[in-house]
Amino acid sequence: MDIQQKKQSFKWVWITVTVIFGALFTFAIIPAASAQGNSNITQAQRQNYASLLQNVYNFIIQNYVEEVDPHTLFEGAMNGMFGALNDPYSVYMTESDMSDISDTTQGNFGGVGLNITKATSPRPDGKPMWVEVASPIEDTPGWRAGINPGDFITEINGIPTETITMDEVLGMLRGTPGESVKLMIRRGDRLEFPVTITRAIIEVPTAKYAMIGNIGYLKLLTFTPFTADRAKDAILEFQKNNYTSLILDLRNNYGGRLDSAVDVSNLFLDGGPVVSIRSRITYENRDFNANRTALVPDNIPVIVLINRGSASASEIVAGALKDRGRAYLVGENTFGKGSVQQVYPLNNVGFRITTARYFTPSNVNIDKVGIPPDREVSFPEYTEEDAVHLNELINANRIPVFVEQNPHASAAQVDDFARVLQNDYMLDTSLLRRLIRNELNRTILAPVYDLEYDVQLQEAVNILRGGNYNILMQNVRTLKALQEEKENELAIAS
Numbered sequence: 048m049d050i051q052q053k054k055q056s057f058k059w060v061w062i063t064v065t066v067i068f069g070a071l072f073t074f075a076i077i078p079a080a081s082a083q084g085n086s087n088i089t090q091a092q093r094q095n096y097a098s099l100l101q102n103v104y105n106f107i108i109q110n111y112v113e114e115v116d117p118h119t120l121f122e123g124a125m126n127g128m129f130g131a132l133n134d135p136y137s138v139y140m141t142e143s144d145m146s147d148i149s150d151t152t153q154g155n156f157g158g159v160g161l162n163i164t165k166a167t168s169p170r171p172d173g174k175p176m177w178v179e180v181a182s183p184i185e186d187t188p189g190w191r192a193g194i195n196p197g198d199f200i201t202e203i204n205g206i207p208t209e210t211i212t213m214d215e216v217l218g219m220l221r222g223t224p225g226e227s228v229k230l231m232i233r234r235g236d237r238l239e240f241p242v243t244i245t246r247a248i249i250e251v252p253t254a255k256y257a258m259i260g261n262i263g264y265l266k267l268l269t270f271t272p273f274t275a276d277r278a279k280d281a282i283l284e285f286q287k288n289n290y291t292s293l294i295l296d297l298r299n300n301y302g303g304r305l306d307s308a309v310d311v312s313n314l315f316l317d318g319g320p321v322v323s324i325r326s327r328i329t330y331e332n333r334d335f336n337a338n339r340t341a342l343v344p345d346n347i348p349v350i351v352l353i354n355r356g357s358a359s360a361s362e363i364v365a366g367a368l369k370d371r372g373r374a375y376l377v378g379e380n381t382f383g384k385g386s387v388q389q390v391y392p393l394n395n396v397g398f399r400i401t402t403a404r405y406f407t408p409s410n411v412n413i414d415k416v417g418i419p420p421d422r423e424v425s426f427p428e429y430t431e432e433d434a435v436h437l438n439e440l441i442n443a444n445r446i447p448v449f450v451e452q453n454p455h456a457s458a459a460q461v462d463d464f465a466r467v468l469q470n471d472y473m474l475d476t477s478l479l480r481r482l483i484r485n486e487l488n489r490t491i492l493a494p495v496y497d498l499e500y501d502v503q504l505q506e507a508v509n510i511l512r513g514g515n516y517n518i519l520m521q522n523v524r525t526l527k528a529l530q531e532e533k534e535n536e537l538a539i540a541s
Contacts, residue, residue: 177208200230227246270360274311316341320335375520376420481499
């Protein structure tokens with residue numbers, strides 16, 4: 048739900064965990080480093096510290112009052128070293144972490160094809176903390192088995208899901224393609240039935256698209272090896288529908304593979320720079336350029352939607368299209384992650400480490416700064432009082448009860464109920480309608496977009512339909528120009 052975080056915490060917390068691991072990273076497909084680069088630290092100093100670490104490790108193993116698991120010491124040392132870097136993107140990775148990263152970088156995994164959630168505290172509706180299906184991935188075993196959004200998985204291979212963690216759930220649902228997993232599905236209050244699903248290779252969902260009149264709407268969820276192909280499929284479908292403009296939605300896209308971001312940019316840029324990578328190791332510096340075969344011609348206006356959840360690879364695309372004058376950015380300032388990581392395996396575990404920073408075509412690094420929109424559009428801020436009322440509404444469970452009693456509620460019924468809630472809780476009716484529709488959508492495949500509530504999407508559509516896109520693009524400045532302007536303002540102020 049595109050609602051900004053409230054300042055006041057709710058009494059209960061939901062943590063949504065999908066089958067796909069969500070993290071902020073950009074992976075560069077570049078050769079692994081073998082040289083150390085220029086440094087004032089001598090080889091003797093490095094060897095001395097390595098020797099000290101080895102000596103301390105041996106001493107603990109041999110002399111600590113109790114026998115110590117070597118793996119425990121290894122993990123402690125790894126976490127300590129990476130913690131000393133003070134870089135949230137350079138971390139030691141457990142076996143589970145490595146598996147999650149592999150899903151995103153490879154773009155597929157062995158599983159059943161269900162996006163799932165699990166409550167981490169008692170549910171307001173009183174139901175046990177079962178695994179809930181957020182949505183089946185289309186054309187996967189879970190989807191073909193008839194599992195619906197809103198279904199609960201109460202058992203996996205005979206083990207109750209309310210008693211196990213999300214990591215354990217994922218470990219049971221994932222596995223070797225061709226092997227079976229037995230689920231117990233609960234639908235509604237009374238219907239419960241077993242389902243046996245054979246695992247298959249599941250492609251990580253990466254794109255959704257639809258037409259908004261004559262406007263092509265493409266939402267990219269993450270950047271995997273398949274993202275550019277799915278984006279291309281969408282654009283070809285837009286062409287069949289005679290699209291006259293395109294909206295590229297990168298909101299809440301946490302990133303992914305760098306080469307995928309470059310490939311997506313290729314669809315919009317006719318040659319020229321996309322991004323450059325700068326490392327401490329000179330031979331790893333690289334410049335990425337677009338091919339001269341843009342699928343979206345220059346006469347098609349493009350608007351990119353961004354927000355504070357747009358990070359890493361999505362910022363590469365947004366920065367490239369902005370700096371090259373190919374798109375108009377609408378929304379909020381992006382997250383600001385301008386670094387590149389590589390993952391190195393160590394048997395079944397490994398580590399992720401920052402190896403470079405990337406720069407946009409105008410030679411700007413956006414780390415910790417982000418990319419500003421050309422037109423800022425934010426969702427309404429909610430006051431402390433609003434947060435209290437919203438918390439009261441959620442804990443009262445009135446919306447789920449309404450949906451249970453009216454599973455096929457019409458738009459008029461939704462509006463009427465929203466007005467009732469508005470009188471009781473003093474909240475904006477558009478927000479209440481959105482909450483009601485979201486609950487209704489729990490049991491169906493949710494629509495690709497919500498033009499009624501999504502003010503950022505509304506603004507993009509209005510710009511494209513208003514006929515002033517070309518005029519707006521004449522005033523678009525590169526990130527370098529914006530940076531220099533800000534520096535000049537600071538110099539004058541000082």
